Amino acid sequence: MSRVVKLAVIPGDGIGREVIAQAERVLDAVTADSGVTFEKTPFSLGADRFLQTGDTLSDDDLAAIRSHDAILLGAVGGVPGDPRLKDANIERGLLLKLRFELDHYVNLRPSKLFTGAPGPLSDPGEIDFVVVREGTEGPYVGNGGSIRTGTPHEVANETSVNTAFGIERVVRYAFELAERRRKKLTLVHKTNVLVHAGAIWKRVVDTVASEHPDVAVDYLHVDAATIFLVTDPSRFDVIVTDNLFGDILTDLAGAVTGGIGLAASGNINPDGTFPSMFEPVHGSAPDIAGQQKADPTAAILSVALLLDHLGLRDEAARVQRAVEADIASRDRARSTDEIGDAVLALLQA
Amino acid sequence: MSRVVKLAVIPGDGIGREVIAQAERVLDAVTADSGVTFEKTPFSLGADRFLQTGDTLSDDDLAAIRSHDAILLGAVGGVPGDPRLKDANIERGLLLKLRFELDHYVNLRPSKLFTGAPGPLSDPGEIDFVVVREGTEGPYVGNGGSIRTGTPHEVANETSVNTAFGIERVVRYAFELAERRRKKLTLVHKTNVLVHAGAIWKRVVDTVASEHPDVAVDYLHVDAATIFLVTDPSRFDVIVTDNLFGDILTDLAGAVTGGIGLAASGNINPDGTFPSMFEPVHGSAPDIAGQQKADPTAAILSVALLLDHLGLRDEAARVQRAVEADIASRDRARSTDEIGDAVLALLQA
Ligand SMILES: CC(C)[C@H](C(=O)O)[C@@H](O)C(=O)O
Numbered sequence: 152m153s154r155v156v157k158l159a160v161i162p163g164d165g166i167g168r169e170v171i172a173q174a175e176r177v178l179d180a181v182t183a184d185s186g187v188t189f190e191k192t193p194f195s196l197g198a199d200r201f202l203q204t205g206d207t208l209s210d211d212d213l214a215a216i217r218s219h220d221a222i223l224l225g226a227v228g229g230v231p232g233d234p235r236l237k238d239a240n241i242e243r244g245l246l247l248k249l250r251f252e253l254d255h256y257v258n259l260r261p262s263k264l265f266t267g268a269p270g271p272l273s274d275p276g277e278i279d280f281v282v283v284r285e286g287t288e289g290p291y292v293g294n295g296g297s298i299r300t301g302t303p304h305e306v307a308n309e310t311s312v313n314t315a316f317g318i319e320r321v322v323r324y325a326f327e328l329a330e331r332r333r334k335k336l337t338l339v340h341k342t343n344v345l346v347h348a349g350a351i352w353k354r355v356v357d358t359v360a361s362e363h364p365d366v367a368v369d370y371l372h373v374d375a376a377t378i379f380l381v382t383d384p385s386r387f388d389v390i391v392t393d394n395l396f397g398d399i400l401t402d403l404a405g406a407v408t409g410g411i412g413l414a415a416s417g418n419i420n421p422d423g424t425f426p427s428m429f430e431p432v433h434g435s436a437p438d439i440a441g442q443q444k445a446d447p448t449a450a451i452l453s454v455a456l457l458l459d460h461l462g463l464r465d466e467a468a469r470v471q472r473a474v475e476a477d478i479a480s481r482d483r484a485r486s487t488d489e490i491g492d493a494v495l496a497l498l499q500a
Numbered sequence: 501m502s503r504v505v506k507l508a509v510i511p512g513d514g515i516g517r518e519v520i521a522q523a524e525r526v527l528d529a530v531t532a533d534s535g536v537t538f539e540k541t542p543f544s545l546g547a548d549r550f551l552q553t554g555d556t557l558s559d560d561d562l563a564a565i566r567s568h569d570a571i572l573l574g575a576v577g578g579v580p581g582d583p584r585l586k587d588a589n590i591e592r593g594l595l596l597k598l599r600f601e602l603d604h605y606v607n608l609r610p611s612k613l614f615t616g617a618p619g620p621l622s623d624p625g626e627i628d629f630v631v632v633r634e635g636t637e638g639p640y641v642g643n644g645g646s647i648r649t650g651t652p653h654e655v656a657n658e659t660s661v662n663t664a665f666g667i668e669r670v671v672r673y674a675f676e677l678a679e680r681r682r683k684k685l686t687l688v689h690k691t692n693v694l695v696h697a698g699a700i701w702k703r704v705v706d707t708v709a710s711e712h713p714d715v716a717v718d719y720l721h722v723d724a725a726t727i728f729l730v731t732d733p734s735r736f737d738v739i740v741t742d743n744l745f746g747d748i749l750t751d752l753a754g755a756v757t758g759g760i761g762l763a764a765s766g767n768i769n770p771d772g773t774f775p776s777m778f779e780p781v782h783g784s785a786p787d788i789a790g791q792q793k794a795d796p797t798a799a800i801l802s803v804a805l806l807l808d809h810l811g812l813r814d815e816a817a818r819v820q821r822a823v824e825a826d827i828a829s830r831d832r833a834r835s836t837d838e839i840g841d842a843v844l845a846l847l848q849a
């Protein structure tokens with residue numbers, strides 16, 4: 152009997168739908184003879200759905216998604232400043248809600264400069280690192296509020312919450328990843344200013360480091376890390392960092408490796424208690440939606456991360472190789488579908 | 501009777517001392533015939549002083565510094581990981597303490613790509629923007645703590661505190677600066693995640709914007725801002741942002757404009773209640789201290805900011821021009837003193 156993977160697909164808004172269409176074609180093709188059947192359930196979620204129904208993510212949606220083995224997501228979010236979305240906060244109410252409810256404590260974001268990929272650096276060197284971003288704590292917890300809101304006496308606070316439990320599990324994941332890679336781990340934080348949050352990160356990394364004597368451990372303040380990302384990105388192998396610093400570093404890392412049109416990510420629940428979710432780092436870019444201008448590569452590489460996560464390593468490697476070959480041979484602007492076609496052709500070659 | 505400016509000079513640690521020596525030569529030369537006399541008081545503060553006396557910044561030091569008109573600071577901080585400095589936290593106890601006690605609510609950081617300056621971008625375009633970083637609030641307030649510290653049940657919190665009072669004054673400063681420049685202001689924050697801190701920033705910027713109808717206002721999430729800093733830095737004129745995002749963006753901005761060896765900053769109390777403080781963005785770099793390897797340009801440009809702040813606009817412009825001429829003619833590695841010599845010669849030419 153063949154293995155069945157129940158996959159929830161959330162194309163989302165804007166270019167999300169276009170890129171996910173191509174990602175699905177690649178997924179279908181590469182798994183056709185794999186002995187694994189993907190049962191896909193589409194979920195209509197995002198700004199468009201909110202505008203139609205007023206729902207962001209209902210309990211029923213969440214329960215339905217939870218019953219799947221994995222999730223493929225395009226991008227969610229409406230036109231910035233759309234007054235009808237003012238109180239929706241699709242990002243917190245949908246994307247972050249999924250990450251928190253499904254305990255995606257590892258936000259995995261590989262950065263690799265592929266041969267032929269355009270990039271802003273004149274001398275990038277070899278870039279091949281992975282950011283392991285904590286996904287369920289830090290300044291992202293939504294633990295804030297304000298008093299005298301809207302008056303000249305307003306005070307608005309946001310609290311970053313960091314636990315030994317939460318940090319240790321993601322740090323362990325990062326060390327295990329470093330063991331399988333070039334055995335170098337860099338903690339990025341701002342320990343000199345965020346003294347308490349910084350101290351717990353430092354302490355946990357030091358503790359886990361003692362169990363991995365062969366991994367070289369390094370520390371950088373987040374400000375210094377951004378400098379190295381543009382002046383010496385080759386120095387990085389595995390970066391482990393908190394939710395907010397990881398958000399910032401991975402957009403910058405995406406930019407230096409050819410743009411976030413190429414950057415894939417996995418929101419992973421390593422315990423397997425909940426389905427993990429794979430998505431391009433880019434947003435829904437409503438300004439170019441429906442114009443076949445979006446690069447589906449990030450979504451396709453997210454399929455590779457999904458396959459890898461499911462243990463389908465050969466299939467993951469085939470997708471990765473097809474994308475690399477496609478990037479290496481780029482010589483003109485192509486439409487979303489054309490890039491999908493090209494990757495498919497390379498996959499079957 | 502000639503005007504007297506009482507200047508507190510804090511060379512600090514590591515390369516701080518070397519670069520301040522050159523900055524002082526330039527200051528002395530450019531003000532020699534200005535009719536303004538600088539009465540300089542050196543203050544021995546920093547990691548070295550802490551190691552000798554156990555003092556970081558005593559009440560007496562602070563009172564003495566407060567009685568000056570302005571401060572020139574090199575860099576403070578010891579060798580990273582030095583166990584004797586473990587509990588000192590020179591950054592919080594000295595640098596941030598000065599910024600907070602002297603109400604340096606504008607942290608002014610110009611970023612300009614000078615002709616001839618090296619940079620990591622292959623096609624940087626014209627870069628000329630100023631980051632107006634809030635200096636006394638946000639995640640920098642030191643409002644954190646932890647429970648069950650060091651145990652597997654530790655929880656460590658850090659609270660970002662944001663007030664309408666604190667934001668409005670820095671936002672007003674930024675708009676006034678934009679009025680004198682290219683009339684473009686970009687707010688950088690993370691409003692989609694830090695909902696409360698983001699909302700107050702947005703609200704204050706919207707309010708002040710209505711008084712400056714000729715300034716074009718723009719908003720970027722901090723992650724997207726880092727992308728534009730490496731792909732399209734010319735788009736920026738004035739960036740206004742919170743303390744932590746400003747810290748991150750200005751290191752990155754320094755890197756794309758030739759390295760933080762060229763990046764100057766002013767910690768400004770625009771009300772004039774307390775002395776403002778001028779310092780290079782770089783740190784004390786103990787690894788290269790005493791080797792004549794440090795570039796004093798950032799410290800010298802900090803002197804230009806100081807002169808400008810004191811209303812000595814001609815003198816400021818002369819320093820700026822001498823530095824630009826020096827950078828344009830760089831053709832080999834030079835020592836700290838040689839760069840100082842060259843700028844001095846250009847100043848007198
Ligand atoms: C859309 C936003 C909430 C999200 C984040 O900040 O995590 C995005 O920037 C990302 O990196 O996936």
Ligand SMILES: CC(C)[C@H](C(=O)O)[C@@H](O)C(=O)O
Pocket residue numbers: 343344374591592595596747781
């Ligand atoms: C040394 C550190 C406390 C400081 C900061 O974070 O503000 C530095 O990075 C800076 O930018 O001046």
